[in-house]
Amino acid sequence: MSKRDHLIWIDAQEVAAADGSTFEVENPATGEVAFEVAHGKTADIDRAVAAARRAADEGPWPQMHPRERGPILRRAAELLRARRSELADVEVRSTGRPMREMHQQVGRTADWLDFFASVAETHEDRVVPAIGNLLNYVRRVPVGVVGQITPWNHPLLITMKKVAPALAAGNTIVVKPSEVAPVAPIELGRLLNEAGVPPGVVNVVPGFGAEAGKALSEHRGIDKLDLTGGTETGRHIAAAGGRNLIPVQAELGGKAPVLVFEDVPIASAVAGATFATFVASGQSCIAGARLLVQRTRYEELLRALIDRVSSIRVGDPMDPDTQMGPLASKQQLARVMELVTSARDEGATILCGGDRLGGDIFDNGYFFAPTLIADVRQDMRIMREEVFGPVLTVQSFEDEDEAVELANDSDFGLGAAVWTNDLKRGHLVAQRIRSGSVWINDHHRVDPASPWGGFKDSGVGSENGVVAYNDYTIQQSILVNLDRGSFDWFAPEARDLRYS
Numbered sequence: 001m002s003k004r005d006h007l008i009w010i011d012a013q014e015v016a017a018a019d020g021s022t023f024e025v026e027n028p029a030t031g032e033v034a035f036e037v038a039h040g041k042t043a044d045i046d047r048a049v050a051a052a053r054r055a056a057d058e059g060p061w062p063q064m065h066p067r068e069r070g071p072i073l074r075r076a077a078e079l080l081r082a083r084r085s086e087l088a089d090v091e092v093r094s095t096g097r098p099m100r101e102m103h104q105q106v107g108r109t110a111d112w113l114d115f116f117a118s119v120a121e122t123h124e125d126r127v128v129p130a131i132g133n134l135l136n137y138v139r140r141v142p143v144g145v146v147g148q149i150t151p152w153n154h155p156l157l158i159t160m161k162k163v164a165p166a167l168a169a170g171n172t173i174v175v176k177p178s179e180v181a182p183v184a185p186i187e188l189g190r191l192l193n194e195a196g197v198p199p200g201v202v203n204v205v206p207g208f209g210a211e212a213g214k215a216l217s218e219h220r221g222i223d224k225l226d227l228t229g230g231t232e233t234g235r236h237i238a239a240a241g242g243r244n245l246i247p248v249q250a251e252l253g254g255k256a257p258v259l260v261f262e263d264v265p266i267a268s269a270v271a272g273a274t275f276a277t278f279v280a281s282g283q284s285c286i287a288g289a290r291l292l293v294q295r296t297r298y299e300e301l302l303r304a305l306i307d308r309v310s311s312i313r314v315g316d317p318m319d320p321d322t323q324m325g326p327l328a329s330k331q332q333l334a335r336v337m338e339l340v341t342s343a344r345d346e347g348a349t350i351l352c353g354g355d356r357l358g359g360d361i362f363d364n365g366y367f368f369a370p371t372l373i374a375d376v377r378q379d380m381r382i383m384r385e386e387v388f389g390p391v392l393t394v395q396s397f398e399d400e401d402e403a404v405e406l407a408n409d410s411d412f413g414l415g416a417a418v419w420t421n422d423l424k425r426g427h428l429v430a431q432r433i434r435s436g437s438v439w440i441n442d443h444h445r446v447d448p449a450s451p452w453g454g455f456k457d458s459g460v461g462s463e464n465g466v467v468a469y470n471d472y473t474i475q476q477s478i479l480v481n482l483d484r485g486s487f488d489w490f491a492p493e494a495r496d497l498r499y500s
Contacts, residue, residue: 010203012200022039028327031365048174062142070168094182095328100323119469141473154284167202226248251453255290288392413455451467
């Protein structure tokens with residue numbers, strides 16, 4: 001891809017950073033520079049917000065009928081599907097995730113555009129039963145200018161989860177993608193304009209959190225903030241939104257438990273646990289970080305799990321046979337190594353993995369071996385903090401009550417999974433877990449129609465579904481007086497008039 005592909009996208013134009021600076025995006029599998037990207041800062045955020053504000057206040061997009069916006073979003077979906085391989089290549093070189101994962105994930109992102117186009121087109125305003133000769137109808141209007149801060153682990157997918165409902169509802173947006181993987185979101189901005197989204201509606205400013213992210217979150221020109229990131233970052237963003245009295249939506253950290261009951265075949269349990277944990281090298285907010293196994297099957301499952309985890313093929317993410325790639329950055333590798341070392345120092349047992357991989361293709365990348373840890377306690381750092389790496393802790397439980405107690409013993413509540421062949425148990429246990437999403441005999445499944453949000457420190461608000469569309473709108477209540485008579489509250493003869 002040419003260098004021009006990696007400039008800032010403002011008002012349907014590619015522009016350099018105001019001060020001309022750039023930064024490099026590293027390929028985490030090789031340590032080489034994959035892309036050079038314009039370095040957006042406060043001045044660039046100001047330009048992007050100004051463009052979005054003009055498009056919100058003066059442009060056609062918010063005024064379009066949803067059946068005019070819908071076809072444009074569907075054209076964008078078709079363009080995205082046509083460029084699936086190209087965008088998957090960008091994602092692999094930015095994040096290190098295997099091509100077999102990214103080709104599948106990029107292929108699904110277009111579904112969000114199709115779904116929210118349909119939501120907008122079929123949305124109905126409401127008439128509410130106000131007392132008296134009043135017609136009270138409630139319509140939903142765009143929020144206005146939305147600031148969206150997106151992460152590096154699922155760059156295109158998570159950006160799309162925010163962009164699609166925001167655009168379908170008629171908003172304009174400024175996206176600040178992660179500096180680790182900003183190229184796919186920039187390409188999305190270009191693609192949306194190519195599909196027919198008017199200038200100024202979509203703006204993408206790559207940059208660093210301390211500069212561009214801070215400037216966007218504190219900007220007085222935006223009407224809503226939407227973030228996916230770490231919990232502490234979410235607290236800062238929410239505080240900034242509170243100062244400006246604008247709504248904040250935040251999908252934050254996770255520490256997902258995976259509960260395996262004794263009636264699940266060992267092969268199914270092992271396949272489910274490895275899928276939950278090691279997809280994306282564990283760099284997902286919903287990664288199955290804590291495996292809880294019923295005591296009667298614990299030893300048997302553990303032996304099978306060690307064999308399976310040790311056999312995961314780690315290697316070049318561009319190789320279609322690779323099952324797990326590197327961590328996304330040097331900083332992330334250091335974080336995972338620190339937490340695994342802390343577990344060892346606190347008395348946990350490393351059953352397999354536990355170290356950075358070296359030799360052959362691994363020396364220049366940020367590869368960490370798939371890791372399994374037993375003999376853990378609830379007070380260990382490895383049990384309390386989000387690792388965001390290919391690390392799975394294993395514990396046993398006696399019965400449903402203990403399983404639920406361990407599952408809920410976390411500050412996070414984003415995702416969880418229950419594995420059982422007992423249908424009643426599956427539903428009853430799932431309903432007791434304090435988590436925004438619970439899978440039964442599955443993991444990682446997500447759909448544009450399925451609400452997505454967290455409990456506790458995992459965030460506020462919800463992505464996906466009709467609720468996400470509604471959250472990108474503001475309710476406007478219009479009351480029409482249908483009384484044919486006159487009304488004069490201060491007339492001398494006025495008696496028993498009603499105004500509320």
